[in-house]
Amino acid sequence: xxxxxxxxxxxxxxxxxxxxxxxxVWFRTRNDTKEGVDPFATPxxxxxxxxxxxxxxxxxxxxxxxxIEKRLARPDLTPAGYVVALVGAYHTSVxxxxxxxxxxxxxxxxxRPEVAAYxxxxxxxxxxxxxxxxxxxxxxxxxxxxxxxxxxPKGIKPLCKRFDDLCVEDYPIxxxxxxxxxxxxxxxxxxxxxxxxxxxxPDGVDATRFLRSHxxxxxxxxxxxxxxxxxxxxxxxxxxxxxxxxxxxxLIMAEGYxxxxxxxxxxxxxxxxxxxxEPLPSIAPSHGKNLDARPAA
Ligand SMILES: [Fe+2]
Ligand SMILES: [Fe+2]
Numbered sequence: 001x002x003x004x005x006x007x008x009x010x011x012x013x014x015x016x017x018x019x020x021x022x023x024x025v026w027f028r029t030r031n032d033t034k035e036g037v038d039p040f041a042t043p044x045x046x047x048x049x050x051x052x053x054x055x056x057x058x059x060x061x062x063x064x065x066x067x068i069e070k071r072l073a074r075p076d077l078t079p080a081g082y083v084v085a086l087v088g089a090y091h092t093s094v095x096x097x098x099x100x101x102x103x104x105x106x107x108x109x110x111x112r113p114e115v116a117a118y119x120x121x122x123x124x125x126x127x128x129x130x131x132x133x134x135x136x137x138x139x140x141x142x143x144x145x146x147x148x149x150x151x152x153p154k155g156i157k158p159l160c161k162r163f164d165d166l167c168v169e170d171y172p173i174x175x176x177x178x179x180x181x182x183x184x185x186x187x188x189x190x191x192x193x194x195x196x197x198x199x200x201x202p203d204g205v206d207a208t209r210f211l212r213s214h215x216x217x218x219x220x221x222x223x224x225x226x227x228x229x230x231x232x233x234x235x236x237x238x239x240x241x242x243x244x245x246x247x248x249x250x251l252i253m254a255e256g257y258x259x260x261x262x263x264x265x266x267x268x269x270x271x272x273x274x275x276x277x278e279p280l281p282s283i284a285p286s287h288g289k290n291l292d293a294r295p296a297a
Pocket of ligand 2: 183219
């Protein structure tokens with residue numbers, strides 16, 4: 001009988017994620033090592049398997065988000081919060097095709113056509129997603145183009161910079177870890193999350209194009225599945241780099257969440273109003289009130 005694959009990646013100075021193909025995963029700290037005997041002290045060198053690779057990747061995300069409060073991980077939805085989220089969605093998707101193509105070109109130069117081909121497909125699949133966010137903003141009566149041109153949520157900025165930086169590295173394999181982190185988290189969004197947004201919108205307004213496509217109902221699910229399979233097929237060094245970057249991206253994302261979600265509705269509205277230069281229209285159903293008239297959260 002073939003032996004089950006075990007994979008491991010050291011993600012911080014003293015935490016190593018270990019995963020078995022059969023599904024077990026655990027986080028090992030340096031203190032767990034008895035009398036200096038540690039079979040996981042040296043980097044893994046063997047082949048991967050989807051069953052263990054997915055657990056390394058998801059373990060890295062969980063570890064990155066471990067510091068964030070549960071309340072913040074699933075915040076109550078507010079109209080201003082949703083507009084800010086759409087602006088963030090625009091900024092995290094507008095440069096994705098260009099960035100992925102740049103990384104693909106580099107892998108072509110490096111003699112890794114299989115990585116280049118994977119990134120090219122991703123670039124094609126992600127094309128136009130920024131426009132979904134703009135359409136949603138427009139559907140809400142918000143001047144989307146004007147808003148995104150002058151406003152990038154502070155919590156989103158470091159994430160965009162991280163992706164830009166990763167894609168121009170000499171060996172840009174980390175961009176796969178970043179993308180996995182964002183797509184995996186998006187794919188966790190459920191039908192009920194979309195329904196909550198719909199309930200927030202005026203009757204007949206569809207402002208959930210981006211959300212639907214980046215949820216368990218959209219293309220994100222197959223993107224995640226394809227990425228897991230692809231990462232599992234990579235050599236050990238690449239898998240290690242991808243998992244390490246998934247962890248770093250999750251940390252940056254968690255920090256951004258903290259920053260944005262700790263803001264009150266009033267603070268968010270102020271930022272949005274300043275960016276657009278005028279009060280925002282109502283996006284709450286039935287009240288006919290201006291969005292600006294909503295009480296602070
Ligand atoms: Fe996308
Ligand atoms: Fe995607």
